[in-house]
Amino acid sequence: MKVTxxxxxxNTRAWAQFRMDYMKTKPKGQRGQGAVEYMGxxxxxxxxxxxxxxxxxxxxxxxxIKTEIAKITG
Incomplete structure (x- = not known):
């Protein structure tokens, strides 16, 4: 459980770093959420x-969820 x-x-840190790197290099004309919103x-x-x-x-x-999927798929 601790490994998971x-x-x-x-994975969350890697995604956050990717988003931060993208935000630094995106064209100036693009608008969107800022770093504070993403961190939240x-x-x-x-x-x-x-x-x-x-x-x-x-x-x-x-x-x-697995039980319901089993019911649907037979």
């Missing part, structure tokens, strides 16, 4: 991932 959490955090989104996503990994809720959700 570390991978999730590392990243923090929320990481908090949700951490909450799901620390509780049994993530496993419960995964099991229910």
């Amino acid at each position: 959490l570390l991978k999730a955090v590392e 989104i990243i923090i929320v996503v990481v908090a949700i991932v951490l909450a799901l990994m620390q509780t049994n809720l993530g496993t419960t959700i995964s099991t229910k």
